[in-house]
Amino acid sequence: MPQRIGMLGGTFDPVHLGHLRSAVELRECLSLDRVHMVPASMPPLRDKPTVPPEERLALLRLGIGRTPGLMADARELERHGPSYSADTLASLREEYGAQARLVMALGHDAFLRLAEWRTPDRLFELAHLVVIDRPDHEAPLPDTLAELIARREVDSCEALFQHPSGSLLRLALPTRMAISATEVRRRLAAGSSIRYLLPEAVEARIHERALYRQH
Known part of the structure; x- marks a missing residue:
């Protein structure tokens, strides 16, 4: 059987339990062999992250710990320039071979902007896309996005992994934790509690290094 490999990118600024639980449930729902969690160094369509990429990677590694099937992947930090997902998928495709079932997962808010990405058609040449529905996010699809995904959408894992x-598959994960990294940063800047929003090891390093504090 070809390997089933997932890629979950993001700024992870900082990684929180919503990110990690989504990765675990994504792996379970799609029977993935592993999920590469890939911090973006320079996300093209988002504000610059508030802490350096190496620090976000360290927090991600602490958050993952020994969780089976999840791995912190530094490949976007090792490339120069903006972090384009197509380049990351091309690297994973080269690593796992032409027959691997490669999946890029993204949240619904990122999905709505997919037509704005660089070479969005190339994403589908390299991988399947799985859209993780958010519990609080419903909006009509822009025309350019509807055109991009036309005739690509399937309604089951079995259909997804035929090739x-x-x-493209839309997936509602069981837990759907509505934790926001923006809210975590706001609470840290205000000196409010972030307990139970992040893994304890991540929280400890953030406090130890005084990350996300207002200066």
Whole structure:
């Protein structure tokens, strides 16, 4: 059987339990062999993260710990320039081979801007896309996005994995934790509690290094 490999990118600024629980449930729901969690160094369509990429990677590694099937992947930090997902998928495709079932997961808010990404068609040439529905996010699709995904959408994992790439599946994860990194940063800047929003090891390093504090 071809390997099933997931990629979950993001700024992870900082990583929180919503990110990690989504990765675990994504792996379970799609029977993935592993999920690469890939921090972006320079996200093209988002504000610059508030702490350096190496620090966000360290927090991600602490958050993952020994969780089976999850790995912190530094490949976007090792490239120069903006962090384009197509380049990351091309690297994963080269690593796992032409027959691997490669999946890029993204949240619904990022999905709504997919047509604005660089070479969005190339994403489907390299991988399947899985859109993780958010509990608080419903909006009509822009025309350019509807055109991009036309005839690509499938309604089951079995249909998704018929081929190595090219399809789109919308997936409602069981837990759907509505934790926001923006809110975590706001609470840290205000000196408010972040207990139970992040893994304890991540919280400890953030406090130890005084990250996300107002200066």
